[in-house]
Amino acid sequence: MLNIIIFGAPGSGKGTQSDLIKEKYNLLHLSTGDLLRAEIASGSELGKIADSYISKGQLVPDEMIIEILDNAIEEKEKNGKYNGIILDGFPRTVAQAEALELLIKKRNRDITILLDLMVEENELVERLVNRGKTSGRCDDNLETIKKRLEVYHEKTKPVNDYYKKQNKYTVIDGSGNIDNIFDRVCKVIDIINEDENVAS
Numbered sequence: 018m019l020n021i022i023i024f025g026a027p028g029s030g031k032g033t034q035s036d037l038i039k040e041k042y043n044l045l046h047l048s049t050g051d052l053l054r055a056e057i058a059s060g061s062e063l064g065k066i067a068d069s070y071i072s073k074g075q076l077v078p079d080e081m082i083i084e085i086l087d088n089a090i091e092e093k094e095k096n097g098k099y100n101g102i103i104l105d106g107f108p109r110t111v112a113q114a115e116a117l118e119l120l121i122k123k124r125n126r127d128i129t130i131l132l133d134l135m136v137e138e139n140e141l142v143e144r145l146v147n148r149g150k151t152s153g154r155c156d157d158n159l160e161t162i163k164k165r166l167e168v169y170h171e172k173t174k175p176v177n178d179y180y181k182k183q184n185k186y187t188v189i190d191g192s193g194n195i196d197n198i199f200d201r202v203c204k205v206i207d208i209i210n211e212d213e214n215v216a217s
């Protein structure tokens with residue numbers, strides 16, 4: 018089982034790389050951003066609350082996102098057979114990393130690795146501003162992007178230490194061409210896969 022966390026600042030390419038990774042390794046892709054946007058689009062009360070945070074560049078409350086993720090894993094795993102999961106946009110706080118530990122243990126699994134896509138701040142801002150021209154996302158404007166980056170440094174980056182302590186942290190150069198970045202990602206995953214095959 019491959020249970021991967023794809024990590025990085027807003028605009029670091031988590032979603033793009035997740036799409037490629039899930040296809041190649043047959044993983045269930047869970048993007049908390051996508052789950053929240055689906056909730057907003059449904060017009061539910063939960064979606065309205067989520068929207069009030071997202072449009073300001075803030076994180077939605079931990080309890081809310083943990084419950085949404087837990088339900089999504091349950092639901093989506095019923096409808097498909099996967100070699101593991103790829104978490105995109107979660108965990109985003111240390112409290113979420115702790116909750117994930119329980120959530121994954123109760124399914125008799127473990128996190129395999131965290132892949133941290135490293136991209137320079139000016140490249141991040143440029144990518145997000147460009148995405149904003151076509152994404153229609155309420156949070157892809159300069160003011161909200163700046164807030165999201167602030168929140169990332171303050172609340173999300175410390176999640177790395179949590180996985181460093183468990184020797185599950187790997188940094189990936191996330192700059193440049195999408196295919197080259199994907200090659201770097203695959204090299205790391207393939208080494209893990211080989212090790213797992215040797216061990217079993």
Ligand code: ADP
Binds near residue numbers: 028
């Ligand atoms: P990006 O990584 O580019 O910021 P996402 O689609 O992952 O885009 O997230 C968009 C927004 O959704 C975040 O700014 C945040 O408000 C909310 N969100 C997503 N995942 C989480 C999470 N795990 N915890 C709290 N809020 C989240």
